[in-house]
Amino acid sequence: MSRSSDTLPLFELPAVQTLAPQALLLRHYALPYERAILTAIDSVLALAPLRHMRTPRGQPLSAAMSNCGALGWISDAQGYRYSPVDPQTGDAWPGLPEPLLQLARTAADAAGFAAFEPDVCLINRYAVGASMGLHIDRDERDKAAPIVSVSLGLPANFLFGGARRSDAVQRVALQHGDVVVWGGASRLYYHGVARVGTGSHALTGPYRFNLTFRKAA
Numbered sequence: 001m002s003r004s005s006d007t008l009p010l011f012e013l014p015a016v017q018t019l020a021p022q023a024l025l026l027r028h029y030a031l032p033y034e035r036a037i038l039t040a041i042d043s044v045l046a047l048a049p050l051r052h053m054r055t056p057r058g059q060p061l062s063a064a065m066s067n068c069g070a071l072g073w074i075s076d077a078q079g080y081r082y083s084p085v086d087p088q089t090g091d092a093w094p095g096l097p098e099p100l101l102q103l104a105r106t107a108a109d110a111a112g113f114a115a116f117e118p119d120v121c122l123i124n125r126y127a128v129g130a131s132m133g134l135h136i137d138r139d140e141r142d143k144a145a146p147i148v149s150v151s152l153g154l155p156a157n158f159l160f161g162g163a164r165r166s167d168a169v170q171r172v173a174l175q176h177g178d179v180v181v182w183g184g185a186s187r188l189y190y191h192g193v194a195r196v197g198t199g200s201h202a203l204t205g206p207y208r209f210n211l212t213f214r215k216a217a
């Protein structure tokens, strides 16, 4: 059967890309669940609104954040840490919605990390122009558990370095529905997000959302 080159691309990015040993990009993995995920995010944000946390030095973070799960990541004058309560309301963080939990477990499993049980989902919302500087996620007790990230809405260039701040950085375009599982050595690599470019997404408007599922306790 002949294949029409008007309608089909000659090359497609492979569905699974290895960014580093044990760092797997699952392209569009979350697409079938996009509406369920965004509905779950809305339900969380109704109880724990997005806010710009401040660094210990008092600078507001560029991305607005919230959390769901038994713990949530927070930053204030006291430092970076996980807290069982939302400091803004004094209440426990909203529970991790089942569709999000299932997505995180399934993606981790597909990347070779069986029995991933996250207790945190950090929600980052980037407006156009927002970014995240190079950093390492080191506030979690269990560094052997992977981190699962889900990108939604506007695309962004993800910056992925190495174990040292001076290591070369690769740029990876993360698109709506992309899931990345970060395990092994890559779990402790420097990473960040370049400024989000102008645009509007059909489901999220002028925003990029990123969910990171973590095992913090």
Ligand code: MD3
Binding pocket: 122, 124, 132, 137, 147, 149, 158, 180, 182, 186, 187, 188, 189, 191, 192, 193, 210, 212
């Ligand atoms: C690689 N978020 O919340 S997700 C963060 O797009 C964070 O919002 C970015 O970095 C974002 O801490 C990047 C991809 C990601 C998340 C955690 C990682 C990559 C990672 C931890 C270790 C190595």
Ligand code: FE
Binding pocket: 135, 136, 137, 191
């Ligand atoms: Fe990070």
